[in-house]
Amino acid sequence: MAQIDIETLRERIRLMDFKRGTPEQVALWREDVAEARANLDIEDMTPTPDEDAMFAMMLDEGVPPAVMPSIILGLYKPGSRQIAA
Template sequence: MEVAMWQDDMADSRANLVIENMIPTPNEDAVFAMMLEDIVPPPLVSQILLRLYDHPDADPALPVTPALALH
């Protein structure tokens, strides 16, 4: 039930992005689809993305390698 709500919320969010002309790339769509498939709670998805982009608000304890470190 909760995952179905996440899917609905994601669809709403994607529609809002399209309205704002911020169309997600196929890779971005794939990441969010993977997160839903793996039943990652939305707050954790946000934290993972912050960590991947080495954002100052990211939790440094989250075991995710920032994208900048991969280059």
């Protein structure tokens, strides 16, 4: 399976217009994401290292967790790890 192109994704996210989180909000979101990931591990749905890196980068860029799914759906073709042109 192809790797997620984190840097291209980062570039696209930086061009997007949305309200980015404050450092305090991002710190809380990191805790929430860590808890959600632990639950996925329990359910035997462990994210791949690429997926972990993608979500970490999105938090680095201040993307609110509620916005992440729409960004992913807007940038990727269904069933693909290739960013749509």
